[in-house]
Amino acid sequence: AQSVTQPDIHITVSEGASLELRCNYSYGATPYLFWYVQSPGQGLQLLLKYFSGDTLVQGIKGFEAEFKRSQSSFNLRKPSVHWSDAAEYFCAVGVGNAGNMLTFGGGTRLMVKP
Amino acid sequence: DTGVSQNPRHKITKRGQNVTFRCDPISEHNRLYWYRQTLGQGPEFLTYFQNEAQLEKSRLLSDRFSAERPKGSFSTLEIQRTEQGDSAMYLCASSLNSRDTQYFGPGTRLTVL
Numbered sequence: 001a002q003s004v005t006q007p008d009i010h011i012t013v014s015e016g017a018s019l020e021l022r023c024n025y026s027y028g029a030t031p032y033l034f035w036y037v038q039s040p041g042q043g044l045q046l047l048l049k050y051f052s053g054d055t056l057v058q059g060i061k062g063f064e065a066e067f068k069r070s071q072s073s074f075n076l077r078k079p080s081v082h083w084s085d086a087a088e089y090f091c092a093v094g095v096g097n098a099g100n101m102l103t104f105g106g107g108t109r110l111m112v113k114p
Numbered sequence: 115d116t117g118v119s120q121n122p123r124h125k126i127t128k129r130g131q132n133v134t135f136r137c138d139p140i141s142e143h144n145r146l147y148w149y150r151q152t153l154g155q156g157p158e159f160l161t162y163f164q165n166e167a168q169l170e171k172s173r174l175l176s177d178r179f180s181a182e183r184p185k186g187s188f189s190t191l192e193i194q195r196t197e198q199g200d201s202a203m204y205l206c207a208s209s210l211n212s213r214d215t216q217y218f219g220p221g222t223r224l225t226v227l
Contacts, residue, residue: 043221100162102149102159104157105156106154
């Protein structure tokens with residue numbers, strides 16, 4: 001069965017610092033991979049997704065993620081964090097036909113220090 | 115495009131009661147998904163529809179849960195004989211087709227007393 005692990009439950013970074021959120025997945029086939037962000041009182045918003053092709057994926061709000069098959073990882077990065085990035089971030093793997101049933105990790109809560 | 119809407123936003127009920135939630139997807143989106151999110155966890159897939167056909171159901175969806183999408187537009191999720199363990203946020207998402215982005219609604223928070 002597929003699974004997604006986000007090892008860091010909480011991360012605190014200073015505004016302007018770089019960010020990397022870790023995501024490891026377990027899935028027997030070629031994965032479809034996603035990063036979503038959830039702000040308080042708001043729905044989940046897609047940051048980026050990987051289906052195939054270039055393993056470095058660019059997303060919205062200055063985020064990027066790199067798919068590393070050998071490490072079963074899909075880490076999210078941002079070179080300079082803004083206070084508005086404080087939120088909960090979820091990594092997900094899409095399974096089933098066309099990868100449309102999402103299995104989410106437990107999430108990483110990001111706090112940004114001024 | 116007004117996004118995915120869900121009603122009600124909050125529901126408090128007593129154990130043993132039935133509840134029904136509604137999801138209105140983005141217009142013309144063929145796929146509609148239901149997920150459940152408990153506190154401190156990521157969302158868990160429950161079921162999804164392609165138009166009015168329910169194509170997949172998770173093992174999480176016990177016999178007390180039923181979902182419909184009668185005309186291929188809005189969907190309802192009903193929980194019968196609610197239990198305290200049903201307390202969670204119920205999320206709905208829609209997408210145009212199978213590999214398209216899933217757009218999530220704000221969720222319905224259920225509290226079972």
